[in-house]
Amino acid sequence: MTHVTTHVLDSTAGTPAVGVTVTLAHLDGAAIDSATTDVDGRLSLGPDLLDDGDYALTFGTGAYFRERGVSSFHPVATIAFTVSGEAHLHVPLLLSPFAYSTYRGS
Structure with a gap:
């Protein structure tokens, strides 16, 4: 069972x-749950613990850039991942208008 957090960084602005x-x-x-990132670009989602299985985080990247007057390619960025007995799972997103990357954080 797992707790999920994320951190989104805007690489074009160099800010959360x-x-x-x-x-x-x-x-x-x-x-399961939906929320918006805080002033540090962070948030926790879902219940305190998720059962083992396959999940996805979907980030509203297009709306984020539209609100800033910036054209972008991806309307959303969806990251699929597997929960397998971890107590905490951190899934960060590094974002730009035309690309994104992720990794399993700690």
């Missing part, structure tokens, strides 16, 4: 990405 809507869902699409 404030106000990005993020949705946590089962990989089959059933939504």
